[in-house]
Amino acid sequence: KASSLLGYSKSEAMGQHLVQRFITEEFKASVDDVLASALVGKETANFEFPMFTKFGERRDILLNATTRRGPNDEVTGVIGVGQDITQIREITKEQERVADDLSRLIETA
Numbered sequence: 001k002a003s004s005l006l007g008y009s010k011s012e013a014m015g016q017h018l019v020q021r022f023i024t025e026e027f028k029a030s031v032d033d034v035l036a037s038a039l040v041g042k043e044t045a046n047f048e049f050p051m052f053t054k055f056g057e058r059r060d061i062l063l064n065a066t067t068r069r070g071p072n073d074e075v076t077g078v079i080g081v082g083q084d085i086t087q088i089r090e091i092t093k094e095q096e097r098v099a100d101d102l103s104r105l106i107e108t109a
Helices: 002-006 018-022 025-039 086-108
Strands: 044-052 058-069 075-084
Touching (some): 025 058
């Protein structure tokens, strides 16, 4: 998914370590912790962090890390689902700005 979301070609993204290659320094430890926790059975929902495209544009990501288990309930891996919530965040900020403007307008009327 890094190829389509972040502007990398498939060959640039395949085989790369997700955290080391695509996560900013500030969030490497926390994203790594979320994924490592899922590997021992502790799932994480709705973890937000930024990623940057190949061209430097910020993308806000919402991550859910789910433990994958085998037939005997042993941990066999992690399913990580990341959703780009950048546009949702921008819309929310604009709505908050408008609400704040309206509130100030009412207070001064």
